[in-house]
Amino acid sequence: xxxxxxxxxxxxxxxxxxxxxxxxxxxxxxxxxxxxxxxxxxxxxxxxxxxxxxxxxxxxxxxxxxxxxxxxxxxxxxxxxxxxxxxxxxxxxxxxxxxxxxxxxxxxxxxxxxxxxxxxxxxxxxxxxxxxxxxxxxxxxxxxxxxxxxxxxxxxxxxxxxxxxxxxxxxxxxxxxxxxxxxxxxxxxxxxxxxxxxxxxxxxxxxxxxxxxxxxxxxxxxxxxxxxxxxxxxxxxxxxxxxxxxxxxxxxxxxxxxxxxxxxxxxxxxxxxxxxxxxxxxxxxxxxxxxxxxxxxxxxxxxxxxxxxxxxxxxxxxxxxxxxxxxxxxxxxxxxxxxxxxxxxxxxxxxxxxxxxxxxxxxxxxxxxxxxxxxxxxxxxxxxxxxxxxxxxxxxxxxxxxxxxxxxxxxxxxxxxxxxxxxxxxxxxxxxxxxxxxxxxxxxxxxxxxxxxxxxxxxxxxxxxxxxxxxxxxxxxxxxxxxxxxxxxxxxxxxxxxxxxxxxxxxxxxxxxxxxxxxxxxxxxxxxxxxxxxxxxxxxxxxxxxxxxxxxxxxxxxxxxxxxxxxxxxxxxxxxxxxxxxxxxxxxxxxxxxxxxxxxxxxxxxxxxxxxxxxxxxxxxxxxxxxxxxxxxxxxxxxxxxxxxxxxxxxxxxxxxxxxxxxxxxxxxxxxxxxxxxxxxxxxxxxxxxxxxxxxxxxxxxxxxxxxxxxxxxxxxxxxxxxxxxxxxxxxxxxxxxxxxxxxxxxxxxxxxxxxxxxxxxxxxxxxxxxxxxxx
Amino acid sequence: xxxxxxxxxxxxxxxxxxxxxxxxxxxxxxxxxxxxxxxxxxxxxxxxxxxxxx
Numbered sequence: 001x002x003x004x005x006x007x008x009x010x011x012x013x014x015x016x017x018x019x020x021x022x023x024x025x026x027x028x029x030x031x032x033x034x035x036x037x038x039x040x041x042x043x044x045x046x047x048x049x050x051x052x053x054x055x056x057x058x059x060x061x062x063x064x065x066x067x068x069x070x071x072x073x074x075x076x077x078x079x080x081x082x083x084x085x086x087x088x089x090x091x092x093x094x095x096x097x098x099x100x101x102x103x104x105x106x107x108x109x110x111x112x113x114x115x116x117x118x119x120x121x122x123x124x125x126x127x128x129x130x131x132x133x134x135x136x137x138x139x140x141x142x143x144x145x146x147x148x149x150x151x152x153x154x155x156x157x158x159x160x161x162x163x164x165x166x167x168x169x170x171x172x173x174x175x176x177x178x179x180x181x182x183x184x185x186x187x188x189x190x191x192x193x194x195x196x197x198x199x200x201x202x203x204x205x206x207x208x209x210x211x212x213x214x215x216x217x218x219x220x221x222x223x224x225x226x227x228x229x230x231x232x233x234x235x236x237x238x239x240x241x242x243x244x245x246x247x248x249x250x251x252x253x254x255x256x257x258x259x260x261x262x263x264x265x266x267x268x269x270x271x272x273x274x275x276x277x278x279x280x281x282x283x284x285x286x287x288x289x290x291x292x293x294x295x296x297x298x299x300x301x302x303x304x305x306x307x308x309x310x311x312x313x314x315x316x317x318x319x320x321x322x323x324x325x326x327x328x329x330x331x332x333x334x335x336x337x338x339x340x341x342x343x344x345x346x347x348x349x350x351x352x353x354x355x356x357x358x359x360x361x362x363x364x365x366x367x368x369x370x371x372x373x374x375x376x377x378x379x380x381x382x383x384x385x386x387x388x389x390x391x392x393x394x395x396x397x398x399x400x401x402x403x404x405x406x407x408x409x410x411x412x413x414x415x416x417x418x419x420x421x422x423x424x425x426x427x428x429x430x431x432x433x434x435x436x437x438x439x440x441x442x443x444x445x446x447x448x449x450x451x452x453x454x455x456x457x458x459x460x461x462x463x464x465x466x467x468x469x470x471x472x473x474x475x476x477x478x479x480x481x482x483x484x485x486x487x488x489x490x491x492x493x494x495x496x497x498x499x500x501x502x503x504x505x506x507x508x509x510x511x512x513x514x515x516x517x518x519x520x521x522x523x524x525x526x527x528x529x530x531x532x533x534x535x536x537x538x539x540x541x542x543x544x545x546x547x548x549x550x551x552x553x554x555x556x557x558x559x560x561x562x563x564x565x566x567x568x569x570x571x572x573x574x575x576x577x578x579x580x581x582x583x584x585x586x587x588x589x590x591x592x593x594x595x596x597x598x599x600x601x602x603x604x605x606x607x608x609x610x611x612x613x614x615x616x617x618x619x620x621x622x623x624x625x626x627x628x629x630x631x632x633x634x635x636x637x638x639x640x641x642x643x644x645x646x647x648x649x650x651x652x653x654x655x656x657x658x659x660x661x662x663x664x665x666x667x668x669x670x671x672x673x674x675x676x677x678x679x680x681x682x683x684x685x686x687x688x689x690x691x692x693x694x695x696x697x698x699x700x701x702x703x704x705x706x707x708x709x710x711x712x713x714x715x716x717x718x719x720x721x722x723x724x725x726x727x728x729x730x731x732x733x734x735x736x737x738x739x740x741x742x743x744x745x746x747x748x749x750x751x752x753x754x755x756x757x758x759x760x761x762x763x764x765x766x767x768x769x770x771x772x773x774x775x776x
Numbered sequence: 777x778x779x780x781x782x783x784x785x786x787x788x789x790x791x792x793x794x795x796x797x798x799x800x801x802x803x804x805x806x807x808x809x810x811x812x813x814x815x816x817x818x819x820x821x822x823x824x825x826x827x828x829x830x
Contacts, residue, residue, distance in 0.1 A: 087815075092819040111812030161802055165799060168795075173788060
């Protein structure tokens with residue numbers, strides 16, 4: 001018999017159920033949507049088979065008081081992270097259901113960040129009811145504090161965008177005036193008109209430079225005050241000098257002014273700053289997101305036996321907490337009572353749930369899968385392993401900040417030469433050649449302007465924009481501005497196993513000697529469970545309807561009458577510590593049947609590894625999974641250097657070791673347990689299916705099943721480096737050629753303007769070669 | 777050349793209007809959710825309380 005899908009969540013139904021729903025939760029959700037007249041949601045909903053189904057779960061009541069902000073006008077606001085938001089229709093459903101409630105003032109979902117901002121009239125009780133309404137549909141909501149997350153970065157980004165807007169406005173308008181002045185040189189524009197144009201340009205440019213130049217002036221001033229120099233010092237001097245000289249030209253009714261150069265330079269540099277800041281803000285966000293996993297609070301069991309919901313920070317070692325099925329554990333501890341399965345993938349990368357029973361150790365951030373547990377807390381708050389991982393990640397990230405860009409490395413050599421050349425020009429013309437000091441100063445300023453690192457400043461950002469555009473079309477997102485430069489230096493690629501070389505979900509191994517009838521029985525039983533192995537078994541036999549009256553014993557197995565399906569011990573066999581994941585089926589009167597599983601590897605992982613080795617890269621495998629599983633995967637992909645059972649700290653050690661040997665490491669990983677290693681590696685990549693935290697810690701995120709993204713990005717990075725070097729060589733050559741001319745006073749102002757813009761143009765055009773549409 | 781006296785202020789006013797519009801958009805959070813706007817137009821608006829007096 002064909003199995004029907006549940007009308008709400010789409011899960012296959014057991015054949016004996018009268019209703020078209022898999023449970024009460026789904027029935028209620030369907031009713032809610034139907035009542036609101038929104039059943040078109042089901043047509044619009046695009047389900048992602050890899051994502052969690054929208055199955056409503058019984059969740060423990062939570063105290064929202066910690067996160068609700070009550071305002072004076074009787075409204076209250078709450079920010080929530082939404083889990084289960086797969087498509088646009090989900091957001092639409094939540095918004096429309098909430099806004100139809102009379103007490104809701106506004107409900108707005110941000111699709112980029114998957115956050116919901118909810119404002120309503122009334123107190124905390126109404127808020128709880130609204131949260132429950134959304135959760136009844138199958139979404140999970142986690143309250144968080146927006147101020148802790150990203151207020152600082154957002155404020156800085158907005159300031160930069162305002163500067164960018166002002167600079168763009170000024171640049172466009174001054175260019176308009178400049179073009180007419182340039183045309184006027186040949187058509188005989190009168191002096192009065194030209195002066196008017198220059199005065200207008202000055203009126204626009206000077207306030208714009210004062211406003212939009214602040215980020216550069218501030219940074220340059222801070223550097224100078226600490227007796228250091230950075231890229232912002234020559235930029236600031238160049239912009240101020242160009243504006244100052246143009247102003248003096250304007251005052252003296254001179255024919256040439258350079259307000260356009262100064263403002264356009266600011267505009268282009270600000271574009272680079274904005275892109276850079278957007279990428280940098282992510283890591284901090286990741287760490288905050290990680291810590292807020294547990295913000296919702298924990299259910300503490302008091303001495304008198306009553307349960308009470310408390311903030312995580314209120315937990316102390318020795319407390320007992322209740323953790324319901326499907327809930328994240330809020331503190332490190334030992335199981336006091338209960339048997340369940342724990343999803344530890346967040347911390348260890350282990351792909352399969354681990355059974356725990358009384359006495360077993362559990363850690364904050366792990367997900368309790370099958371049955372309620374009581375846990376005796378041993379460490380809470382900042383002492384948990386989870387908090388330790390966040391610290392590791394932040395420390396690793398700040399270590400990364402020491403990387404200096406090619407441009408920054410050039411500056412200490414470039415700027416002193418420029419300043420000394422300008423000073424020497426001034427002294428020569430004033431003292432040796434006997435010119436009046438104004439003429440000497442004008443020549444010195446033209447040296448400064450002509451060396452103004454316009455082409456040098458654009459040489460690298462232009463290439464980065466072209467290369468990241470090309471990668472973006474291939475589904476590869478560059479998040480860090482320096483990643484491309486660093487990728488070109490990489491000589492060692494380290495892979496994580498689960499979710500990186502493999503897709504992270506198990507597959508039933510084919511076995512020609514298997515009894516197909518036994519497989520159908522097993523699949524029928526397995527369909528009732530959400531354990532990953534059981535789901536793989538059910539998926540191997542798609543037509544099979546779910547069996548009735550199956551009971552699940554958490555951590556052991558499933559039973560339907562006398563038929564048992566589960567671990568070795570569950571059917572009475574001794575545990576032999578088998579290398580690969582397996583399930584056993586025992587049916588009375590028949591021989592026991594073994595089902596072995598393997599992790600589905602990405603289709604081209606072996607091919608990618610072979611290419612990398614052929615191209616001269618060292619390749620390693622670093623996994624938190626068990627020894628045998630890692631060894632098998634390493635053999636399959638042809639990786640000789642591998643390490644199993646590595647926890648986050650061990651991965652960091654391994655990376656530190658590689659670095660100590662002078663290797664430049666690219667880390668490819670996907671789990672939270674990889675996050676510190678991702679942050680510590682020279683460059684890091686994550687598949688788009690990875691945990692949010694890994695994605696945010698990585699410099700590069702790639703989409704799709706294929707690992708060829710690793711190949712693509714390494715070859716683009718090499719090409720980009722070649723183009724950057726050409727650009728830098730050209731920019732330096734241009735300066736070397738033009739500066740002597742400026743020093744001896746040959747460079748007339750229009751020539752300086754033409755040289756400056758043509759050099760920038762050449763650099764940009766050269767970079768555009770990278771963005772070619774042709775696939776490599 | 778007198779036409780300049782009219783045209784240049786016109787150009788500046790138009791540019792200034794564009795700048796003001798951008799700054800307003802930035803302040804009012806138009807750039808906060810770039811993904812949502814693309815899909816939002818596919819669906820009916822949630823009812824607007826202020827207009828319908830629910």
